[in-house]
Structure formats: structure tokens, C-alpha cells
Amino acid sequence: MTDAAIEEVPAEPAPPEEAFGALVTWSRGQRVLHPTRETYLATVEALRDAGFIMCVDVCAVDYLLAKHGRALPVGIEAERFEVVANFINPAERSRIRTRVQVPESDPTCPSLWPLHAGTEGPEREAFDLFGITFDGHPDMTRILMPENWQGHPLRKDYAMGRIPVQFKGAPSS
Amino acid sequence: MGDPLYTDGIGVAVVLITLLKVLVTFAFTLIATMFMVWFERKIIADMQHRIGPNRAGPWGLLQTLADGTKLFFKEDLLPNKADRRIFRLAPILAVVPAFLAFAIIPLGGNFDTGDGTVSIFGHRTYLQLADPPVGVLFFLAMSAIGVYGVMLAGWSSGSKYPLLGSVRATAQIVSYEAALGLSVAAVLLVSRSLSTHGIVSSQADRFVIDWNLVVTGVVPAVIFLIAGTAELNRPPFDLVEAEQELVGGFNTEYSSIRFAMFFLAEFMNTVTMSALIVTMFLGGPSGPTFGPDWLRAWILPLFWFFLKLVIFLFTFVWFRGTLPRLRYDQLMDLGWKALIPISLGWLLLLATIRVAQAEGWPVPIAMAIAIAVLLVGAGLLSLSLKAARRNREADAGAYA
Amino acid sequence: MTAVETPAETIDYHARLRSGRGVLRMSEVEAAQHGDKLADENDETMLMNMGPQHPSTHGVLRLMLELRGEQVMRSKPILGYLHTGMEKTAEDLTYLQGPTNVTRMDYASPLFNELVFSMAVEELLGIEVPERAQWIRMLMCELNRMSSHLLFQATNGMDIGAVSVMIYGWRDREEMLRLFEKITGLRMNHNYIRPGGVAADLPDGWRDDLLRIFDTLPEHLEDLDTLLTGQPIWRERLQGVGMISTQEALDLGATGPILRSTGYAWDLRRELPYLRYDQVDFDVVVGTFGDCFDRYAIRLNEIRESMKIVYQILEKLPKGDYKALDRKVTPPPRARIDESMEALIHHFKIYTEGFKVPEGEVYVAVESPRGELGCYLVSDGTSKPYRMHIRGPSFVNLQCLPHMMADSLIADTVAIISSVDPIMGEVDR
Amino acid sequence: MLLAADFPPEVTASWYLVLGAVLFTIGAVGLLVRRNPLVMFMCVELMLNAVNLTFVSFARALGDLGGQVVVFFVMVVAAAEVVVGLAIVVSVLRRRPGATADDIAMLKG
Amino acid sequence: MAPPLPKALLDDGLAGLQHNVLTGQLENLVQWARARSLWPATFGLACCAIEMMAAGGAHYDLSRFGMEVFRASPRQADLMIVAGRVSQKMAPVLRQIYDQMMEPKWVLSMGVCASSGGMFNNYAIVQGVDQVVPVDVYAPGCPPGPETLLHAIITIHEKITSGEILQRRSEGAGPLVIEQRDGQTERGVRIGTAR
């Protein structure tokens, strides 16, 4: 295989494409919307009205240590966190994805819960593992980790937590 | 009437024979229980294409002994929140009635050509520990006392799952006691006796044809079997200890010998219930006999009794291997809306026939009238049930 | 300001209990403080804890139930007792090691985890997987779907109290596992589907073994029909229990048999085909009422549909390579290492530092036995994923529990949990 | 009579009647002393049982089965009484947990 | 004047009694019973739980050993099969269940995750359940097949038949202290006090 084959398909050239009130990029054949935190809910609502009635997933990414440039459209500032949501339009059998930039200084993001009740669990998970608070979520508590846990394990500055295996009978330090 | 052993005054021999009978009955119930546990595990295993216990003793026969010994030597526990006295009392309350109830079961005796007695040391006696004139009622009384074991065990444990289990147990047993009693009444109606010996005697004339199973028209026997299964808390009515719902139900907090006592009581009750069904509906130890007196009086009746007993033990195991568990409200519905009305109606029908026979009325006409009346009653009942369901749904709809 | 830091006493329990029908808004810590007390002094409800060690919570699911008598007023699933940190671990493993990690998520259908991860990596790499590998993947996944649904039949039967069905389900699944062991080398957690293809070609005699299983399976499924489908108690227990409407299911993000049980024919194999599902003929089984019985029946019939697919695969399975021949991605055959220096180097490179994957992000989903199993993969151009997120169908489906359980009885909760068929390894990851 | 000189003494009807009287007294005192409506019900049952015992003793002493028939009716009535009484207790306690018998005065409306 | 009790008896209770023919026979009986009636607690965690259940199925049939009686209530169980990875959140629960079990009790650590954390050496997983409860037998494998589990169970049977019947296991594990794994450094923080 040549390098060209695995190189990313170049994004559509300017002028920037816009749909559902958000800028659009393409990634591996999938349409990706880039709403800001302010336009996020409006975009998702527009999506829902356009037939994207299934919100299958919400997750977060921590780009703290990312050395690569992200495929973001012009006008969208790269921040440390990103909240990614995936939607399906069952009628058109198509998928679409939104990526919202969430700054480290203020890790909050509007919750999709009022629009898609099914995002309750995934958003709690993102809160638990990344510390991103979702405004409007009914139950913003830890879901996977114990409630008294310190820190958010999936952040890049949170170490793996690997410890040397302690065998039975070995002298403990 | 009554056991001929006690009619000619009470001497040393009579006391000894009675003691012997106590001993034998006690040993028998224990061994039967052990056998029942093994039997159940083996049969279930066979139904599920497995082998079943085979390590403890030959064919795993000593499995129950191993379980019992292990439990006996296990640490006991008294939960902090438990009501100490009652927590200790409950297993005893469960196990004692289970033992006592077996006392009224006629195990043998020649009913074919004789009067159901055997001869021990020159004394004629029944082959049953006791034959009170209210024998069947005695059984019902004992099963009523047996409720306390389950109920108090759950309550005294002081935690939630056992409490739910005991609330279920209470409601379940009280509800099914009614259906049980009504089907017993049908038997009493045709047997004209409350004593178990009398009930067996009344069925002994002709093989199968004179059995109450046939004489009462199968329905009471079926209802007794269903209600009896519920009374025993066995699947599909084992909501009391439904493992998937209530962890262990009433016995969740019990360990060691106290748990073993519940275990024992459960299986002993199963044996007793089967024996009672055999006594009431299948003619107990009666059956065709032949040969010398010892064969007629001792061997063949016992054989018949055990044959019939094992059939019902197998039926109970079969239920466990096949049927899913009912839900609590469905159980109550079955008891109150199906079993009790049916057994009541059937009892009335049987009574009509008896009255018609006694008074010399034409039986078919009386029966037809009775059936018509009962059908009207059933129609009214189903109408009211429908109305109740409609109301309930309307209520639920209003608040959904 | 997060909820965790909020002092517990400032939270109005009652207001939180009341919000949302069927949803108990109460954190575990608060619930623990409530202890054995009644939830509300003026009310007759009581809070009960079900799990995490409870025989019918399918592992370590924990439920807080607010009960009035035996009636469940509100409920809340509490997760995390099996949280394994797999998403974090994945960031530390190369792409080749990835399937080893993800396969342990949904341990009832491990091949789907491997499949979705491999597909995501392939999508990022932009490589073509050989035709035979695609068909083998499909074959294995359908077999896995059957074994997973058999597992469901077993546990569902057990939960409703039909103990024999439990053993029957295991019996048939065991035959399936033995076939898996022959093909992949392992009974579970196979690590068989890898980026670029599958780990090994099908072994000799696999077809006969498969057909032998298929000889007995339909009979055994009919046994289940006799024991369960036609059994009045079974129908009573499941019909009308845990109802959910299509709208609710869509809103809650439910997929798989739960969504299909409401009559909504949504199956990724049909709607957004992957592998070669567009070349096989099968029916999407749907229900009508969205109750536990529909979900049971759907799974039972999906076993039959999968058999249909497998028969077609047996016909159409092409010859060819079982993995991509790109030596930068897939290791060379063992024999080549002894002959070729280049092969040795490739082998060494792949197993020490792994292959590099171009930058980018991708979301790929497959239809697992429990619903849409998705994988969101972010690559920063190195040989390890920058971020891997798995969209576990059980995790999302579990959100339906409080809504299905509202106003049901305790016995129903068991049936409902069972009908959702959650695999906690995938829920907690 | 009660303390007959011969031993063992014959158990006459009076013995049972005395036992019944004592039982009745205990029940009556309990009814007046206890405040828990459930326990008060139980005390009523004690009194009814004392009466039952007396009836059966008289039935035997007088050779009249009518006494036993009356006991039968007493049991039925007791069952009816308990059913209704407990229903009232349940509906009161449901609204006011920990209510004592004095609170049942509120039934007067 | 009664002879003073032997010192051993005063120190150890019944365990200090010298064996004679009778207690020897009793001991054999008890060991025999315990080995043949080892009721496991229904305690499944992850992948291994599936294999544990498979071991109860028709092909492997744990019931041959009298072990099909999976007790949901820890009070009645003798054997805890820790089947699967133990998360930090689960560890206290696991310990609580162990404490709820009555003596004598045995623990079987099934699979590498339970035995040593397995491949999941990260913030979430307890690196070996022996840090929480004392383990008698470790079954290797990921997951161990039913045959491996059967072998482990037979090993436990041997351990039971060769062990002391009055020995308490309480010294096996100390009080449980779960500390949080340090997320900022790679330094290990002990979870639980092992022994």
C-alpha cells in the first residue's frame, strides 16, 4: 500500500460548507458538523427535525496530548475537550456526527437530554471520565467510578494507574 | 372405630408397640426425606441431560447425608437486627408440624380382604402412628402451624428480602388453604369419614374404580394437587424463596443447622403431601393382594403405597423441571378466581348428587339443575371479574 | 460546581425522587444513607437495593427500587461495578493488540467487539479486506449471534424460574463454543477478527462440525417453543410486561431487539449494511407490543434467521485470502519468516511497535445481538489509538429499565432485566 | 370439690371453669391495660377462648352438645370480628403510623 | 478437684484438643461431607462467570460433586468463586459478601483478572483479589475453561479433606482498606491490606 492510499481524503475546499447551522467537514465519508457550544442545541434540534431522530452516542475526547492537527473547519477554535455525538436518520439511513469544542477553562457543554433522553447515560459517563459538566442534565453524578473517586480517569493527564503486580508472599514495600 | 390397639385397655405391650411405631415413623420420615432430596436432584439432572450427584456414596445416595453433616458443622449466625427468640424458634416451628403431619398416614395394612389392620405381637393394630377421628383436619391444622415457621423466619431476620418472602408466604398459604380445604371437603363428602383410615377403607373395595380420584370426578384431586404444591411452596409456586427475585426468600439469613431444618421441613412436607394425596384420592395402601397373610398384610400394601407415593413425588419434581414460576398476583388470581370457585362449585355438585340419591330424586335432573345453577354463578363471576378489570384499567389509565 | 461536591443535606430527596416517572433520581451515596428506612415518612414506599450481587441482575448490575408493597414505583440502575477501564487501556495498546482488549467487553458475543474495532481501524487505514475474510467474519458473527441468543434463552428461562431451559440453553451454546474453539483456538474472547482480516483460515472439517450442530439445533429450538412459547405461565409472565413504545425506545436510544420489539424494523445489517450482508437474504424479526415476550420471541427467531444466513454463507463462501496481504498491517505467514528477511522484519515491526494508522477519526457500528455496537476511534498517526470509545448497546439499553419497570412488580423487574439482556462487561467497560 | 382428698383427684368441670375464669380475667385486664389496638384484639380473643372453654366444659358436664355448637358459632363470629377489626386498624394505621387505640376515637368523625 | 484443663485447650478452644479415635473418625466424616457438599455462592462478575455457569451445564455438570446448589444467599454458601475482574468499586462489595459467608468458607480465584488483574493493569481494576480476601486456589486462564474450573474445584476438595476442621480462617485477611489508585504518578498505592 502506498502512502497516498492511506492519506485522508482532502476536505472539501473553501467556501466552508454549512448545514443545520453548523460548519461541516467530511471524515472517511461521514458528514461531521461543528457547532459551537452556543449553537449546539439548536443544531441538534434542527437535526432532529430533519429526521435524525436517533442519537446513538455521546462521548468526549481529551486532546491535551494530541500532536496531530485536527480536521476542523475554519472558524472553529480547537479546544482541549471535544464532545462528539452521533445521530442516525432512519428514514434516509444516514449517519451524521457533531463535534463540539469544550475549553479546559470551562468544561461545560449543553446537555442533549431535553432533546434525546437516551443521552443521559453517555453524558454521565463523559462527566465521570472527563469531568465535562452537561448543563441541563437531570442527574450529573458519577456513573462508572465510585462516587468518592478523585479525578477523571480518561483525561490524558490522568495516568494509567498501572502498578507492578504484587505476588502473594512477595515482600511488600 | 379407632385403632383396635387401644380398645382393650392399655398395657405394657401396647405402649411398646406405640413407641415402636413412633420410632419407625420418625425414622421413615427422615429416610424418606433424604431419599426425596436425592431423588429430586437425580431426576432433575436426568431431565436436563446431566448426571446428577454421584460422588457421595454409590450413585450419590449419601448426598443428603453429606449436605446435612456439612450444614451441621457450619458456623451459625444470629443477625444483629434479628429478633433473637423468634429467629431461633422459627425453624423448629417449621420442622415439627412437618413430622407430626405424617403421623396420620396409613402406610399399610390389609384393606383388600381385611379391615386394614396388621398383627404385631398378637395385637391387631393399624399401620399408622395415630388415627384421630379428625385425621384430615389434623393435617390441615399442622399445615396451618407450619406457616408460622416460614412467616416468622422471614420477619425475624430483620432484613427486607426475607420480609418480602414471608409476606408472600403468608398470603399464599392462607389463600390456598381455602381451595385445599374445599377439595378435602369433597373427599369427606363421599368417604363419610374424617379419619384417614376411614377414607382409605372407603376406597378399598374395587381397585381404581372406588378411588376417590374417580368417585369425586378428578377435579378435586387436581385442585388438591395444585393447591398442595402452592402450600408446599414448590415450583411453580416457589415465590417464597424465589431465588431470582428474593435471593433466598425467608431463609436468606439462615445458615447452618437452622437452614438445614427448613430444608428438611420443605422436603418432608413434600413427602407428607404426596402421601396425603395418595391416601385421600388413590386409596392409600389398598390394592389387589394375594398370597399368605403376611404378604397380604405387610408387603403388598406397603408396595402399593410406595408405588403411588413415588408417582406423586415424581410429579412434584416434574413440575420443578418444567414449569416457569408464576408471578405473585397471578398466583393470587389463580387461587381466588379459579381454584376456589371451581372447587366450591364442584363440592356443591357432589353434594347435590348425594342429596338426590338420599332423597330418591332423579339424579340426572338434579345434576342438570345444579350444573345450570353453577353455570349461571360462573357467568356472574366472570362478568364481575371483567368489570373489576375494566375498573382497574380505568383507574390505572387515569394516573398513567 | 458539580453534583459530587454538593453537600448531601442541601439536596431535596423528595423533589428528586419525584422527578420523572420511574426514574429514581438519587445517588448511590444518598441511597445508602437512606438505609432501610422508608423513602418517605408520609408514604408507604420503601427503598430496596437489588444487587450488585443478586442472582438475577446478570452479573453486577445494581438497582435501587422504590417499592410500595411489591410494586415498583421508581427505579434506578447503578452501574460501574465492573468498570474495567478498557478505553484507557486501549490507548496503551497497539492497534494489533486492540482486539484482545475489546473482545472482553461483551463476553457473550466477543466476536462483534473485535469486528467493530477492526472495521474502525480498517476504515482509518483505508485498506480493503479480502472477500473470503469478509465472509468468514460474517459466518463467525452469525454463529456468535446464535450462541449469544442461546445464552439469553438460558438466562431468561432461569430468571422466570424455568430451570431446565437454563441447562438446555447452555447445552446448545456449548456445541457452538466447541466449534469456536476449533476455529479460533479459544472458547471465548477469541481475538480472531483482527484489523486486516481474521487470524486464521477455517480449519479442516469445520463445515461438517457446523452442519452437525445445525442438525440438532432446530429440534432444540422447537423444544424451547414447547417449553416456553406455548406455555401459559410463560406467556402470562412475559406478555404485557415491560412494555415500551417505539417513540420511547427511539428517544432513549434503544437499539437491537428492544427497538425491534416495538415493531420498528431497524437492523443495521439491513439498513446500513456492512460486511456482505447485502448479499444474503434474511428477515428482520420485529415484535408488536414492545413487551418482554416480544423480545424473547425476537431473539428466538433471530437464531433461526441466523441459521438461514449461515446456510447461505456456506454456499457463497469464496476462496481466497483470509487476511489482507498488506505486510505493513498483517503479519506474514509463519513459513515466510524462515525464508524471507523482509518477512522477519515485518513480523518484528508489527509485533513490537505495531503499524501506524493515519490521523483522523471515525465512527463505525455493527449490529450486535444486543443492538448497535459502535466504535469511535481517534488516531493521531501513531501505532496506538489516541482515543477509543465503544458505544455499548447494553449500556444505552439499560436506560430503558426505569421506564419499563414503572408500576411493575418485583417479579417483573427480573423478567425485564432479563429481556434487556445486558452484559455488564459491555455496560461498564 | 376442687380440693378433693383423694389422689389423683378427678378433673371435674369446675377445674375447667376456673381456668376459663382466670383466662377471661387476664384477657379483660389486658384489654384495659394495653393501648396497641392489635394487642387489644388479641385480648378479646383470649376472652372469647375462655368462654369457649367454659362452653365445652358445660357441654360435657351437662351432656349437651349444644355447648359445642355454640363454640363453633363463637369461632365464626370471632373470625368475622377480627377481619373487620383488622381492616379498621389497617386503614387507621396507614394514615397515622404508630396510632394507639385512643386515636381510633377519630373514627367518630 | 477436677484436673486443670490442658493449656492447649485454654488457648485454642476445641482446636487444641488432642485427636483420638473418635474425633479422628468425626473429622474424616466432616471432611468427607464438606468436600462433597461444597455449595458455591452465585457470584459472577465477568467473562469467567459465563464459563462458571457453563461448568454447571450439561457437558461438565458440577452437580456430580453435589455443587449444583448455587446459593444466592452468602449465608448458606461454602465457596466463593470470584469469577472475573474485580473493580475498585466492586472490591468492598466482594469483601462484604465474603464477610457474610459463614465459616468454614473457601475462595476460588477464577481467571487471571481475579488472580492478578490480568491484562487490565489500570486505575480501575484490583490487581488480584487476594488483596481483598484470602484465596485458596487460583484457576489460570482467560477465561479458564470449565475443565480448568473443575480441576480447581477438585484441588479445593483435596485441600478440604487434608485440612483441619476446626480451623478458622479469620486470620487470612485483615480489615479491608481500599485506597484510591494515584492517578497522577505511576506509583502503586496498596488497595486493601493483604494479610
Place this chain on the structure above:
Amino acid sequence: MPELITFILAGLIVLAGALGVVLLRHPVHAALSLVATLFGVAVLFVAQEAHFLAAVQVIVYAGAIVVLFLFVIMLLGVDEAEDLSIEPLTGQRPVAIISGVCILGLSLAALFFAGGATGAKGTSGTPMGGAENITELGRLLFTDYAFAFEATAILLTIAVIGAVLLARRPPGEVLADAGSEETATPKAGQEPEVVS
């Protein structure tokens, strides 16, 4: 002799149970004491050859009535022992004790000074042991006492209906406070409850 032993043992059980009902603070303990009393009374019935009544005593009283008591206690969770220190009417307890002594004294006086059990022999039948007792009892119930029998049947029916009506939750009460206003799927724009 056997009757003496039976009487003494059963009498002790009866009295101990009765005292237990009055003195034990916990309602469940009191109920269990009541069972002991009922059982003792049943034994005394047997001693007086009223077998049928003894069986009915255990089945109805122990098997149904006390079970109902316990069921209510469990259902309502009336676990806490009652506070006997509160005296609703001043001097009620001493008066109760005094009146109790009076009742006892009066009845014993009536018993002894009137010369033991008196009365004329009835015409309804003679009690005897065994099965004849039951037959005779049945005959009496359905002939001489048929009206009373029917009356108690009606009484029972009324009691059951009354109990059902009393214990029934008024329909409006059911989910009135269950917060049903918020449905499973929140509508857009609806203000969800924020917890922080």
C-alpha cells in the same frame, strides 16, 4: 390420671400464653403467646372429647386469625414496642387491675358458692368421643341450629365485604403523588430539573 396431667400441662400453657399476650411488649411476641394459648385450649378441647372443635380451633384461630394478625403487623411494620408509660385516662390501669380482680372474684364466687356447674340437661344431644361427635355436631348444625348457621354465614359475608371496602385504597390516592406529570420523554424546551 392422664387427664390430670394433660389438664395441668395445657392449663399452664394457656395461662402462660395469656400472660404473655398481656405482658409482652412486642405485638409479634404477643401474637405468638396467643398461639400458645389457643393451642393449649385446643388440647383442653381434646381432653373433653371435642375433637372437631379442637381441629377447628387450630385451623381457624391459629391458622387464620393469628396469621392475619401477624400479616397486619408485618405489613404495617408495627415493630416498635408500644410505650406503656402514657396513660390516656388517669388511673385507668389501677382501675383495670381492680376490676380484673373483681371479675375473677365474682366468677369464682359464682362458681363455688353456687355449687359448681349447674343447669338442666339439654335436649340437643349428648357429646361423645370419636367420629359420632362429629356426625352429631353436623346434624345439630344443620337441623336445630340451621337458622343460626345461616345467620353466621351472612355475618361472615358481610364481614368480608366490609373488610375489603375498609382496606381498599380510595382510587384517588394511588399514584396521586407519584409525579406522573413528567413523562419519560421530556419535550423540547421543557425545563428539566438541574441537580447542582
